[in-house]
Amino acid sequence: MEPGDSASGVLAPPQGLRVDPETGRGEGRVAGRRVPCLLVLLSVVPKIGFSSFQELSFRVRTLKFCNAFWSILLNYEMRVIIESIFFTYFYGPPITAPTVTEQSHPNPQQPSPALIAPPPPNSALPNANPLLSPPPTPHSFAPPYAVSAPPTLRSSSSTTTTASSKLGDALADDASVFLHSVISTICQLPNSGELGVSVELTAALLAKDKLNAFGLMEPFNQGKERSVRAYGLYPTASFFNHDCLPNACRFDYVDSASEFSNTDITIRVIHDLPAGREICLSYFPVNFKYVERQQRLKEDYGFVCDCDRCKVEANWSDDEEEGEGEMNRDVGDDDMDEDGDDEEGDLETTDSGMDKEGEDDSFPHAYFFIRYMCSVDNCGGTLAPVPPVDARPSTVMECNVCGSFSKFSLLLS
Numbered sequence: 001m002e003p004g005d006s007a008s009g010v011l012a013p014p015q016g017l018r019v020d021p022e023t024g025r026g027e028g029r030v031a032g033r034r035v036p037c038l039l040v041l042l043s044v045v046p047k048i049g050f051s052s053f054q055e056l057s058f059r060v061r062t063l064k065f066c067n068a069f070w071s072i073l074l075n076y077e078m079r080v081i082i083e084s085i086f087f088t089y090f091y092g093p094p095i096t097a098p099t100v101t102e103q104s105h106p107n108p109q110q111p112s113p114a115l116i117a118p119p120p121p122n123s124a125l126p127n128a129n130p131l132l133s134p135p136p137t138p139h140s141f142a143p144p145y146a147v148s149a150p151p152t153l154r155s156s157s158s159t160t161t162t163a164s165s166k167l168g169d170a171l172a173d174d175a176s177v178f179l180h181s182v183i184s185t186i187c188q189l190p191n192s193g194e195l196g197v198s199v200e201l202t203a204a205l206l207a208k209d210k211l212n213a214f215g216l217m218e219p220f221n222q223g224k225e226r227s228v229r230a231y232g233l234y235p236t237a238s239f240f241n242h243d244c245l246p247n248a249c250r251f252d253y254v255d256s257a258s259e260f261s262n263t264d265i266t267i268r269v270i271h272d273l274p275a276g277r278e279i280c281l282s283y284f285p286v287n288f289k290y291v292e293r294q295q296r297l298k299e300d301y302g303f304v305c306d307c308d309r310c311k312v313e314a315n316w317s318d319d320e321e322e323g324e325g326e327m328n329r330d331v332g333d334d335d336m337d338e339d340g341d342d343e344e345g346d347l348e349t350t351d352s353g354m355d356k357e358g359e360d361d362s363f364p365h366a367y368f369f370i371r372y373m374c375s376v377d378n379c380g381g382t383l384a385p386v387p388p389v390d391a392r393p394s395t396v397m398e399c400n401v402c403g404s405f406s407k408f409s410l411l412l413s
């Protein structure tokens, strides 16, 4: 740790974390200095949260989690668009000096100004209280395990441009036409007459917003695919680009049994990073196969991934893909017990977390799977070191999906 880093292992702002242009990917988060793996990069409160409507019970439970979590629900689409407008008009200026650590809802009695106001009492929307009426339809478009943010929502050029000019050309489909009509009726935004909300803007905001949300997932269940229960928008966390071999990962503690359960997220690095290294998350569990990953990224995020792992796996046969799990274990038996290389040392690490010399060209990420992928069946979670407690480094790795802990022996050996 360095001066300014907190005793609980949070990276000192703001020099620790930059936002830099990344060729072909807009902007991305970059380590402003060497980041040791035990540090928490970000710990952030959602500016806006909303239920996925897939689980009615969750809506009730969010009230318990956090009073400041915006829980006045209309329906999903309605909330998305209103929230987006709110962001665009009121949070449009770029996040120039990111708040690296935000206190979790310091005063629930005074909701954050980021929380959008409920509609006026004379709202024309029928059944506005979600606890009284089921949602009209579950949404189908938001990805179930993802973080993403459109560059334009809070891009560096957004300070002076109007909302419509910075949102690009989203297609005005039926949903946006409908939403626009609803908004026009009920959404009494300050200055709305002056700013105007067109159908195109509505469509663009809808498209942007769905890329911005972090899904807060169902608890891990080995036999069941996890679905999203709620979404949160965490603007300071929205600059992380995707990599299929991430060097950081996201944790939330919605289901924590303790009194501290809430909708905050933390981003933690999984291994040491040199200054200048881009910091990436995986937008889905790391055990997804190549074809599945590419499809997800294309459909949900609009890009073709050409990360190091994809470059290698693009040439793999189906057999190799199928045998991946087995392969990992084989390689692990060879590597784990003997190498014990020291991540705290000065070796240049790749994004598989291994020093370059030790990598196998045909399967460079074997090392990543051994060290950083959870070994619990069907989990696919990423392991990150638990942050220090009272400035004492921990020796434990935590899985960001199933929450299991394992010994962190290699790093500290």
Ligand SMILES: C[S@@+](CC[C@H](N)C(=O)[O-])C[C@H]1O[C@@H](n2cnc3c(N)ncnc32)[C@H](O)[C@@H]1O
Pocket (backbone or CB within 6 Å): 024, 025, 026, 027, 028, 147, 148, 149, 150, 151, 152, 211, 238, 239, 240, 241, 242, 243, 301, 302, 303, 304, 305, 306, 307
């Ligand atoms: C969460 S945002 C990340 C921040 C974004 N780059 C920006 O400038 O605002 C996700 C979007 O970034 C871009 N992106 C993220 N990872 C990428 C990657 N590995 N390759 C290409 N584009 C990527 C895609 O446009 C994606 O929809």
